[in-house]
Amino acid sequence: MPLNGKQFFTALVLGSLCVSLSGADTWGTDIRKARKEGRERKLPVMMVFTGSDWCQPAIALERNVLNRRRFLAEASKKYILFRADFPRNTRLGERLESQNRSLASRYGVYSYPTVIVVHADGGHILAKETGFAPGITPEQFLETFDSKLKQKKAR
Secondary structure, eight states: OOOOHHHHHHHHHHHHHHHHHHHHHHSBOOHHHHHHHHHHHTOOEEEEEEOTTTOHHHHHHIIIIITOHHHHHHHHHHOEEEEEEOOSSSOOOHHHHHHHHHHHHHTTOOSSSEEEEEOTTTOOEEEEEESOOTTOOHHHHHHHHHHHHHHHHHO
16 A cells, blocks of 8 residues: 555654664663673773763764664664763663763763773773764774774784
């Protein structure tokens, strides 16, 4: 049955919404679960520290890189994806806010976005980047961290 213009537009909007929300499920928010999964799958944990509702560079990084299907498909093969959010207009709950503050303190996060890759066993830093270069592609972003990890292993 062919769709009329209104039905087609509605389907398009709903489909786009589903695609943009799909990234939300891939990023975990419980560091214990992320580290456990990392140990089980023998993968490092990519932690993104973000201000999702106020920090424009963090919002752009999430929109243009971190929540893109091609990034999520490739990154989830190499990393356990974890997000520590510091929103200003939304309450996350005391447990999550406390966890995120503790992680930011432990890893010296003072600006957003900051992306840190840690070893799942001990949590020591394997790679760290602060800020977001406009125009970076999901592939370039991943290559930055892949390269840093290769250098670390070569030592």
